[in-house]
Every structure is written in C-alpha cells, then in structure tokens.
Amino acid sequence: MSTITIHGREFVKSISNEEICAAVKEVADRINRDYAGKRPVLLGVLNGCFMFAAELMRNLEVECEISFVKLSSYQGTNSTGVIREVLGLSESITGRDVIIIEDIVDTGLTMQNMMETLGTREPASIEIASLFVKPARLQVPVNVKYSAFTIPDRFIVGFGLDYDGLGRNLPDIYDVVE
Numbered sequence: 001m002s003t004i005t006i007h008g009r010e011f012v013k014s015i016s017n018e019e020i021c022a023a024v025k026e027v028a029d030r031i032n033r034d035y036a037g038k039r040p041v042l043l044g045v046l047n048g049c050f051m052f053a054a055e056l057m058r059n060l061e062v063e064c065e066i067s068f069v070k071l072s073s074y075q076g077t078n079s080t081g082v083i084r085e086v087l088g089l090s091e092s093i094t095g096r097d098v099i100i101i102e103d104i105v106d107t108g109l110t111m112q113n114m115m116e117t118l119g120t121r122e123p124a125s126i127e128i129a130s131l132f133v134k135p136a137r138l139q140v141p142v143n144v145k146y147s148a149f150t151i152p153d154r155f156i157v158g159f160g161l162d163y164d165g166l167g168r169n170l171p172d173i174y175d176v177v178e
C-alpha cells in the first residue's frame with residue numbers, strides 16, 4: 001500500500017491515475033454525445049479543477065470554449081461554508097450552454113452559489129461536471145449531471161485537489177488516514 005505524509009497527516013493511495021483518466025474519458029464521451037452540434041462553454045472553478053479540466057478538454061470532440069473563475073470555500077479538512085469570489089467571469093454567457101467544471105462537490109454550497117450567480121446571466125443551460133461527489137456530505141440539493149466518481153465521506157488529495165495548498169501535483173488520489 002502506498003502512503004504519503006502531507007502537513008504531518010498520513011494519506012493512502014486509493015484511485016490510480018489510469019482509473020481517473022478512464023473515468024474522465026467516460027464523462028467526456030457523455031458530453032460529446034449530449035452536446036453534439038452545440039458549442040458549450042466550460043467554466044472551470046479554480047484552483048482544484050485544473051487537472052480535471054485539462055484531462056476533460058483533451059477528450060472533448062465537440063467544439064467548445066473554456067474559461068475559469070476562482071472561488072474559495074475551504075480551509076484544511078472542514079468546509080467553512082464561506083464563499084469568496086476572487087476572480088470573476090468577464091465573458092458573456094447569455095444564451096450559452098454552460099458546463100461548470102468542479103473538482104469535488106462536498107456540501108454543495110459552492111455549486112449552489114455558482115448556479116444562482118450564473119443563472120442571473122441568462123445562459124441557455126447550465127450543467128455541472130465534477131470529478132468527485134460526496135453524497136453523504138451534501139447540505140443542499142445540487143444536480144451533478146456529470147460526475148466521474150461518487151466517494152464516501154473522506155478527505156482526499158491529488159489530481160488537483162489539495163490539503164492546505166499541498167498535494168495538487170499528485171497524479172493519483174489519496175485518502176486521509178483517520
């Protein structure tokens with residue numbers, strides 16, 4: 001079993017890079033089918049989405065655009081529920097088919113906030129693509145149409161996800177050892 005230590009906490013490898021890429025390809029295939037003939041705009045939520053967004057884009061065959069916003073709601077391993085918009089969206093999304101690209105949906109508060117904020121800009125449609133969803137943690141109803149993995153209530157790092165700033169560069173996913 002492969003373990004690592006980040007900020008003094010132990011993590012154990014749980015999902016390999018190969019498994020992640022295969023699951024992301026399946027998500028991309030669904031998007032390719034669902035958006036055939038359209039030109040969706042992907043809206044990545046930084047920082048955590050960057051690896052998922054890159055892997056997803058690589059597998060998309062539909063004509064598409066990508067843009068990024070930066071929000072922050074997390075410190076350490078507990079959600080603060082505080083949502084800060086650091087970097088706003090400059091492009092118009094009016095009349096566009098928007099796909100939000102998120103690393104992980106935990107309480108769902110970030111995605112609820114994004115849906116409300118973007119909804120006022122009159123897009124043609126908005127869907128969410130998230131690499132991970134933790135259904136047991138959801139505090140608000142959020143419809144994640146495209147998710148690669150449903151995982152239990154456990155803190156994870158790797159493939160773009162961090163533990164207090166570290167671990168984003170790991171190609172595989174690691175679970176915290178409680």
Ligand code: IMP
Nearest residue numbers: 074079105106107108109110155156161
């Ligand atoms: P939510 O608003 O509670 O759904 O929080 C979503 C955000 O919390 C994600 O975009 C991540 O930045 C962060 N997050 C939630 N769970 C984890 C985790 O297990 N590892 C790393 N970051 C997480």
